[in-house]
Amino acid sequence: MNPLDDLNPHQKNAVEYSQGAQLIFAGAGSGKTKVLTHKIAYLIDTGAVRPENILAVTFTNKAAQELRSRVEEFVGRNAKYVHIGTFHSICARMLRREIEHLGYTKQFTIYDADDQNRLLKKIIDDTNIDIGGHKPKNILSRISYLKSWMTSPEEFKPRQGYRLEQLVKELYPLYQNALKRSNAVDFDDLLLLPLELFKQAPEILEKYRFIYQYILVDEYQDTNKPQFHIIDLLAKKHRNLCVVGDDDQSIYSWRGANIENILNFSDNYPECKVFKLEQNYRSTNNILKAASKVVANNINRTPKELWSRKSDGDLIVKIEADSDYDEAARIAAYIQREIITNKRKFKDFAILYRTNAQTRILEEILRRNNIPYTIIGGVKFYERKEIKDILAYFNVLSNSKDDINLKRIINFPPRGIGKQTLGIVEQFAFEKRISILEALNHIDALELSRRSEKSLQSFSSIIKRAADMRESIAFEEWTRVMIDEIGVRTYFKELGGEESIQRLANIDELLNDISEFCHTEDNATLESYLEKVSLSTSIDTWEDEKNTVSLMTLHSAKGLEFPVVFICGLNQGLFPLDRDNSEKVVEEERRLFYVGLTRAMEKVFLSSAQMRNRAGEMQYLPDSIFLNEIPSELMEINPVKEGVISCRCRKPQKSSGKVSFQTSDLKDKIVRPGSIVSHKIFGPGKVLDITGVGQNAKLRIHFRTCGTKTIVAKFVEVK
């Protein structure tokens, strides 16, 4: 197929224009990915640019994969040479090659939120700084925000009387130093260090300018300051820069995304040509009208008019529920109704919400109704404890300075290295200015009991053996041997119980993942695998062909489309979420709502619940102001009456099979006096009486092994 075929005139103009800077305002569903795909193919096809000289930056790895496979349809194997990836993955790859200029080694570790948290906590412990009630996580998010605006520790001016800001001022430089000492970078560093590199070594900038002669950036409205500078520096010479975005879909200002980047693009590239794509191919007209009306309430935007040739379609359905449970039940009922009356499949539905905390109830109700679902987001696979522990071994093997990961595993599985022993080693390492792993080479110099010394020796030799093995066997095989060496499997097998079985299954899943990686990646190494792991998100691993309902936050839904979309929790305080009610914040929430509405192809359901359980207490919340912004003639309220919706009364049933490893088991324990239960330590026993209800009820249990004890319900298994 020709890259200029199958395009509307506006799309065609945008594809054809390939001389210099270009700004494409692409409304929701206007064929943005299509234009990017065709444009890359066009550049290659016409011989204007060689595939290896094209850089395309997308928002998620999934989008990158999709773009690559669509380009492949045009240009075949040439697609392989196009540089396509997210800002973070492209920067990580660049740093892997060049970071030594900045005093790190190529084996640097990418720290995730949990690693960052451990690192900051260690600093707080070591320095005895009193953080008086403030949480390390909050301090970190402030630091991250400063970094996303490129404010250095020295430049940051805390306001008088703001304790949190004083703490940030104190801890930010220490945190930064600690990262470097650990040969580690955080997500913000991935964007900042390339800029540092370009400044310190202009020849490297030249090199990449030479490689990336034509640059395309997707979702440009959500780029932040460092991202802007990276692109700007790279593009400055050839000035072949095509940015695509939609200011109405800018939803990441809280992490430093700067909408001005797109609104003021022509200030930096005065020669740029502006294109607008306003024909929507995704949604029915009613959906589009509603979305346009909503977003028109925002002041800070470029005016635009989305239109569609599609029919009006169904009205938007407003679901008015009594409670959050009722809301979930009604959603479940509408899904079943749509499946029966309109022959839809489970995978046609997405349920979108503002906060991850809303998943729990939805999950429970869907499960009770035998509706298969996949949760995108929440606890990610690679963040599970047992997985992170194994990955910590891998990280330590790659980067010997990584004390944070080393501390995770020095006593996992338990080998008798406690606080005391670790403290001695840490102190020694601190004094000698070496890493903990290096300190283990001098065990004899430490004053330790025979026992502790032996434990440390055994840990140290596991690491040494593993390091030696890396030389001689391939990565995939090495991981398998490693997992045996570590003894995690044996540990969980001996520990027993339901939870251990799940953990063992997850470890197998990890091995499968590694093996798949090794068979798809050209040169799979420990480092390249770790990089993939640290940069992958739950959206990236989402299998869209699986026939399940998708549950995710509105943020995660960006860039996706579904025939039927539910947006739930449309209550004032929850969506828009209240933290401070400045107009700027409401505008971003409104854009988020706009993003949600425009995900839908055929049908939208909007739900609110009068009463919701928030942080353990019931709250009455009025309807979201956003609901009033949709013209009433486009909406029908509770079209199906109460009697029809009865599924919430249904009895809990076992799930219809494996839904996903992210789905946790519903605990339907019914305990009464006389029930036989089993305790992990004390074994089987008979319940004598019960005080309280639910998971925290206290049970008096007579155990065969050790007589009568009082145990909290959640610690026993019902027979």
Place this chain on the structure above:
DNA sequence: AGCAACTCATTTTTT
């Protein structure tokens, strides 16, 4: 050193 159970605070969104 290790685990069971308590207390207390906690709900934004994520690369």
Place this chain on the structure above:
DNA sequence: ATGAGTTGCT
């Protein structure tokens, strides 16, 4: 309603 951090027992 849950989880993290911590205590207190073995």
